[in-house]
Amino acid sequence: MLKKASSFFLFVLLIGFTVQAQFIKWQEENTSSFLRLNLNTHEISRFNPRDGWIRLDTVRTEKVNFQDLMPTSEGVHEFRINKTSTYYLTIHCTGQVYLLDKSNWSLKRLDKTFYRGINCKNAVFMRGDELYSFGGYGFWHSSNILTKYDFIGKEWLSISADGDVPSSIFDGLFGYAPKKDRFYVLSTVEMNDTEKKTAFNRDFGMYEFDFFNQKFTRLGEIKLQEVRDFLKTKESKHYLFTGRYFIIADKPNEEYPYDTMLIIDVEDDFKVYQWTNPHRIFLNTQGGEEVETYMRVNGDSLLWSSQIERTVNREATFSHLLISQVLRESSYLGTLDQSPWYEKFSLALVSLAVLILLIFAFQLYRRYQRNKLKKSIRFMLGANERMFLDFLILNYEQGFVNGHQIIAFFGKHKSSPESQRQFRAKLIENFTKTLGLLFIDQEILDVQLDERDQRMFTYRLQPGIYQKLKSL
Numbered sequence: 447m448l449k450k451a452s453s454f455f456l457f458v459l460l461i462g463f464t465v466q467a468q469f470i471k472w473q474e475e476n477t478s479s480f481l482r483l484n485l486n487t488h489e490i491s492r493f494n495p496r497d498g499w500i501r502l503d504t505v506r507t508e509k510v511n512f513q514d515l516m517p518t519s520e521g522v523h524e525f526r527i528n529k530t531s532t533y534y535l536t537i538h539c540t541g542q543v544y545l546l547d548k549s550n551w552s553l554k555r556l557d558k559t560f561y562r563g564i565n566c567k568n569a570v571f572m573r574g575d576e577l578y579s580f581g582g583y584g585f586w587h588s589s590n591i592l593t594k595y596d597f598i599g600k601e602w603l604s605i606s607a608d609g610d611v612p613s614s615i616f617d618g619l620f621g622y623a624p625k626k627d628r629f630y631v632l633s634t635v636e637m638n639d640t641e642k643k644t645a646f647n648r649d650f651g652m653y654e655f656d657f658f659n660q661k662f663t664r665l666g667e668i669k670l671q672e673v674r675d676f677l678k679t680k681e682s683k684h685y686l687f688t689g690r691y692f693i694i695a696d697k698p699n700e701e702y703p704y705d706t707m708l709i710i711d712v713e714d715d716f717k718v719y720q721w722t723n724p725h726r727i728f729l730n731t732q733g734g735e736e737v738e739t740y741m742r743v744n745g746d747s748l749l750w751s752s753q754i755e756r757t758v759n760r761e762a763t764f765s766h767l768l769i770s771q772v773l774r775e776s777s778y779l780g781t782l783d784q785s786p787w788y789e790k791f792s793l794a795l796v797s798l799a800v801l802i803l804l805i806f807a808f809q810l811y812r813r814y815q816r817n818k819l820k821k822s823i824r825f826m827l828g829a830n831e832r833m834f835l836d837f838l839i840l841n842y843e844q845g846f847v848n849g850h851q852i853i854a855f856f857g858k859h860k861s862s863p864e865s866q867r868q869f870r871a872k873l874i875e876n877f878t879k880t881l882g883l884l885f886i887d888q889e890i891l892d893v894q895l896d897e898r899d900q901r902m903f904t905y906r907l908q909p910g911i912y913q914k915l916k917s918l
């Protein structure tokens with residue numbers, strides 16, 4: 447009886463130990479495998495898709511306080527140092543930097559930072575021999591802080607940036623492209639739990655950071671609907687960045703999320719492709735917090751640890767797909783900043799409406815000017831001058847009119863020659879002076895010598911004056 451009780455007690459202790467086990471897990475750089483460090487026993491294990499977790503060794507430590515390590519399955523990254531067996535290991539939310547030697551499985555803490563909690567889920571990457579950490583979330587608000595690790599001072603130093611600095615770097619698509627030496631921010635969320643207006647404020651901007659000039663440039667806005675739908679969800683979104691392609695499953699936290707994937711090419715005008723699973727590879731759910739079941743990249747391939755019955759004996763299988771093959775099988779959706787058709791149609795309608803309004807306003811303005819000019823002419827010209835204007839407009843197409851035609855039009859042909867001359871001279875003088883007040887610095891009449899009688903002149907409205915007066 448005592449033996450059974452002891453066995454039961456031992457069994458309970460083992461269960462309790464298992465439940466309380468705490469780990470950090472991360473993917474090994476440029477491989478398909480994952481490492482897991484038990485923070486209680488200090489054992490390190492490697493994940494094999496077929497056999498699961500396999501114990502490797504007990505980690506030897508230097509300056510490591512395991513109580514400072516936060517159990518997490520996300521936000522841990524390793525970066526290989528000069529093709530050796532040593533790696534930098536960074537942990538989000540803490541700013542901690544460790545040196546991991548895989549030849550003897552030793553772990554040494556390098557940093558001396560004590561500030562933590564502001565950069566959870568930050569974008570951390572290695573550029574040459576330097577470590578960078580951009581953005582993150584902590585203390586109930588998002589951040590756009592840029593930092594670089596100082597290996598001499600063993601602290602993170604802030605970086606100042608010019609240009610179109612995004613308000614935050616969090617909950618979007620972020621990645622460093624070594625070939626272009628640029629850091630990309632594709633959409634981000636500004637969060638501040640204190641201010642309701644910024645409780646979840648998404649910016650769909652496309653940003654590029656130039657390390658040489660330390661300058662952000664806003665390249666445009668994400669308008670492609672398929673990508674916007676993916677980004678709009680508040681659920682956690684797993685994605686990969688290969689240095690050229692952002693690869694995302696466009697159904698976050700859903701069963702069979704990898705049935706469709708979106709691929710964004712940052713080196714080719716941000717062209718977007720969509721891949722649909724042709725049921726040739728076998729994929730299950732994301733696996734919750736089990737990051738080893740997530741989609742990941744190894745070289746030129748996408749990899750999954752798929753816990754489904756691909757074989758008869760229901761063993762765990764390992765699915766992979768070449769990225770080049772994914773692209774060949776994908777359909778082109780458009781560029782990332784391409785507007786949906788209805789937006790273009792609405793823009794065209796708005797443009798057309800604005801054009802019509804401008805034309806209508808211009809016509810109203812012209813009509814107003816004509817009416818104003820017409821009233822001014824009627825008010826300023828005398829009766830004879832108005833009749834003379836009508837006469838000139840009526841005969842404009844026939845050519846010039848001579849003095850005899852003017853005298854005959856006004857019925858002065860029976861008066862004396864001197865009286866006719868005085869009438870004609872006064873009429874033309876009053877006419878030109880009055881219209882000269884309305885058409886400043888413009889010639890009113892085109893006056894020529896009469897070919898038949900060199901003692902007289904012929905008259906015609908100037909072409910510009912005629913065009914302005916004929917429609918009144």
